[in-house]
Amino acid sequence: MATLRDVAKLAGVGAGTVSRFLNESGYVSDDTKLKIQDAMVKLDYTPNELARNLYHHRTGNIAVLVPSVTFPYFARFIECVEGELYERGFKTMICSTAKQQNAEMEYLDMLKRHIVDGVITGVHTLDDDIYRKIHLPIVALDRYLGEEIPVVTSDHKDGGRKAAMVLINSGCHRVMQFRGSQKVKVASPYHERHNEFERVMKEHGILIENYNLAWNHHDSPYYKKIAYEVAPILKDYDGFFAVDEGAAYVMSECERLGMKVPDDIQIVSYDGTFITDLTEPRLTSIVQPVEQIAADAADLIVQRIQGMSFLNKKIVRPVTLKAGGSTISCSTEE
């Protein structure tokens, strides 16, 4: 394989000149540029990106941390954010942290060690203090990690309200929701949908039961297990609210027990991923604008890498209702 020196020799210039040209680090005449380019083409020379990155203190890599890649919302987020970052000239590294105890810490450390230029994180298992000490490019997906770390989220409060109103307008009187773990030390945006769902239900005098999910579990076997446990209990309820995967498993378990959807139990799901169309009836769902959220996250991390700083920055995107057959009404009117 050709080296920088081979290129310099063929172009009839010094190696330092080729280096200046490749790193855009000083004056090189147009005539010389053409000679170097010509020599590079002739020799099929590809510069060692590692050396270039070392010079520019830049790797071109951004890490995206999620608890689970197979969880449909995260899978779609990764697909979208990878495309957005690719268009902005960055490569995406992923880490699924649920199985790997120290992965979150290790990736933050990679920021310091110049392996990645930035981190977009949808996980939060460390103390906030750790995040507060890192003044490097981090963007949070649905997590509050300190005032220097911008957050991208959807309007979960409105999502919780919409979900509640659909079930109320459908005539429900006793409802259950799967609620995200309350174990995290600082309230995260996604808690707002559970709180608002509960508040609206109580305001309308409707019995509401919260089923607390285990912390940081987003895998199918977990949802399958709790759907199996919860379905028999739901005979005493007429409304149910959970993320897509939880809702879909609960629906199929209820149907297996002979309950009819929406006659016996009505179901609203959260996220609006492809699995809401796989069930019969289709799931009425609150849709997070994942494409927009991924574009926002990509914009913010690139701006952070370019040196912009943010204080208490929060981007909140609206959610929408997708009508399905799992509820009698799909109205979100008060």
Added chain:
Amino acid sequence: MATLRDVAKLAGVGAGTVSRFLNESGYVSDDTKLKIQDAMVKLDYTPNELARNLYHHRTGNIAVLVPSVTFPYFARFIECVEGELYERGFKTMICSTAKQQNAEMEYLDMLKRHIVDGVITGVHTLDDDIYRKIHLPIVALDRYLGEEIPVVTSDHKDGGRKAAMVLINSGCHRVMQFRGSQKVKVASPYHERHNEFERVMKEHGILIENYNLAWNHHDSPYYKKIAYEVAPILKDYDGFFAVDEGAAYVMSECERLGMKVPDDIQIVSYDGTFITDLTEPRLTSIVQPVEQIAADAADLIVQRIQGMSFLNKKIVRPVTLKAGGSTISCSTEE
């Protein structure tokens, strides 16, 4: 932030000694090692990984290319292979190539430019000639890319046979399958399941119709669209075979048209991902051992990076049948 020179100064040694220690590139006495380690801890010094990688000609990154991250089988493969690579000391970069025309070529180029140490690829949109010219670490998932590139796959031929036998033992007489695109220039392992399915059906005198999928489409909107087109036609059939996502969409469309599963139409799916449990009835499916396949791919790529070469290496893992309610029989006996 502390520099290598700060560490050298505090340890009372030369910068070259610290460099030798960090890069394990020459003799450093145990006494000196302790002094350097002590200084590194006191100064909270983290070595610049880029510089180290430049020295070792190694990035620690492996790229995984798939057509779509949200396609359930690929999502699960990525999750598994990321964990396997993490355990072996490598980070995973991903690229979802369906939307990005030049991405496959660009990632191969990244191999040459030392941005990644290896590529595991589940896509195949380029000419085989391009792959034959690259004598760098590549491992293929379900694709034949040349004799130097090892392939990990499952026993698709047996999978096609098992799927056919389940429908035959269930009493089907007219069946349809979604068949992977025949447009790729070289036969890929996954074609074998379609060919074997067709062969066994014909051998048993059963009418078999192939519905050819568009090339390189693995997205939900596509499967949703063709399920909508195909479901009315399936009134004239009594058996159907497709990948999980296609099977699930077709099942829900058929149910919407008033057809009963398995009474009117029986369905077998391929892959065995979590979505086979989301439908009612559950899908009878042929399960690919994705965890094992991911571990194999990780082993092979690390061995390639370490300098091992393979000629016509192919790892084939057995598939299994997962019984569901979408077929009357779940027997694969001849």
